[in-house]
Amino acid sequence: MTETPMSNVHAAEPLPAPKTQRGERTRQKILDAAEREIGARGFSDASIATITAEAAVAQGTFYLYFRSKEEVLRELVLRMGRRLRHHLTRAVMDAPDRMEAERLGIRAFLQFVRDNPNLYRVVAESQFVDPAVHRAYYEEFAAGYSEGLRTAEARGEISPGNAEVRAWALMGVTDMVGRRFALYDPNGALDAAAEAAYDFVAHGMAPRAGKPGRRG
Amino acid sequence: MTETPMSNVHAAEPLPAPKTQRGERTRQKILDAAEREIGARGFSDASIATITAEAAVAQGTFYLYFRSKEEVLRELVLRMGRRLRHHLTRAVMDAPDRMEAERLGIRAFLQFVRDNPNLYRVVAESQFVDPAVHRAYYEEFAAGYSEGLRTAEARGEISPGNAEVRAWALMGVTDMVGRRFALYDPNGALDAAAEAAYDFVAHGMAPRAGKPGRRG
Incomplete structure (x- = not known):
């Protein structure tokens, strides 16, 4: 990729944030276009030329805000993470206890996947472009x-129980149930899958005391 | 990538299997080298030239067995899937019941990740090269x-419970716990993480009857 001469500058700080609202709007417009382009074509086929064309800005404008296509992808992952956290925080803020928060959080995650179909692709692409950013996405x-x-x-x-193992297990549950029911199946109802996933998270699947199986 | 002129032939059948044991050994040698190369450099930087050099075969030999680098990746995903299924089937074959099979299966999955550090990368790369193969890997x-x-x-x-939701949830639990405890942490003990993940899968995390929390 001739357009990414600085792709080795992993540790470089991002360029300073725009000083004006107009600048910030342009920066977000470039990010939105990059998300669509990477979601549709993938990172290696998306180019700064196609991203700026999609964003309707001059190609040189790109470099006022980002050093490289890699830097855009890193910022997209961080932006996805912030948006998802914000979405989940709002969804569970009125929950009276943790289990109800889990129930609401699972449903809200599935909706986020439905509304942000580029989530999986953007996050997955980042593991090859910048493994540290990808790993930090999950670790945070x-x-x-x-x-x-x-x-x-x-x-x-x-x-x-073991809070750290549970945290990763819960992330896995929503990741895979989201993949199957919200990403692969873009039109199916989400409520039943969310409720079943919540039941699994709440009670597991060992036979329950007082509720024997049919031939247990 | 000039070396992948047939990358659009997604639906093409793989080339016929080698007729001799020697041919099959060569084919596996190329796959092993491709797995190492893709694991180390990633799909886009791995080339047929580096793969054949790593396999110590002539570059032309590659084309006796595979049409393209994409076809090699597809076969690697299928091979990973077969190996993992075989590994898990053996690990749980003596389990007296399903929950014990889950316990043994979780532990065995973590070990497989430890022993096959390219698993995540090979599977993840395939979603961009051939989304159908990637999706089939999970769906099967x-x-x-x-x-x-x-x-x-x-x-x-x-x-x-809902068997399909549980299946995807369980895959998510092992996927993410495997990522954290077997992939990101290549040396830590696996038993404690496996047991905690099993406890989550068996009992969930809702407060348990007769076992109130400290301030419940």
Whole structure:
């Protein structure tokens, strides 16, 4: 890719944020266009030329805001993470306890996938472009999640358990159920899948005391 | 990539299997080299030249077995899937019931990730090269998993529930716990993470009857 001469500058700080609202709007417009382009064509086929054409800005304008296509992808992953966290925080803010927050959070995640079909692609592409950013995407979610679970355990809102393993397990549940029911199936109802996933998260699938199976 | 003129031939059947053991050994040698190359450099930087050099075969030999680098990646995903299924089937074959099979299966999956550090990369790369193969990788696992869960439910070995959602949820649990504890942390002990993941899968994390939390 001749357009990414600085692709080795992984550790470089992003360019300074625009000083004007107009500049910030242009920067977001480029990011929106890059998200669509990468979502549709993939990272290696998306080019700065196609991104700026899609954003309806001059190609030189790109370099006022980003050093490279790689830097755009990194910023897209960070932006996706912020948006998802914001979406989930709003969805669960009125939950009376942790399990109800999990129920609302699972449903909200599936909706986010439906509304942001480029989420999986953008995050997945980043693991090859910048493994550290990709890993941080998951680790930051897991760290916040683990802390919330520890607090909930101390309050007796969940059973005692390994908070870190549970955090990653919960991320896996929503990741894969989201893939199947919100991404692969873009039109199916989400409520039933969300409820079944919540039931799994709440109770697991071992036979339940007092509720024997048919031939248990 | 000038070396992949046939990359659009997604639906093409793979070339016929080698007729001799020697041919099959050469084919596997090329696949092994491709797995190492793609694992280390990624799909777009791995080339047929580097793969054949790594395999110590002439570049022309490659084309006796594969049409393109894309076809090699497809075959790697299928081979990973077969190996993983074989590994898990062996690990759980002596389990007396489904929940014990889950326990053994989770532990075995983490070990497989440890022993096959290219698993995640090969599977993830395939979603951009051939989305159908990538999706089939998960869907085939989920189909077999769902069927096993329905049988287990009929036998009373697990609680009643949505087998398909549970199958994807379980794949998510092992995928993310494997990422954190077997891939990101290549040396840590796996037993504790596997046991905690099993506990989550068996019992979920809602407060348990008769085991109230500290301040519940």
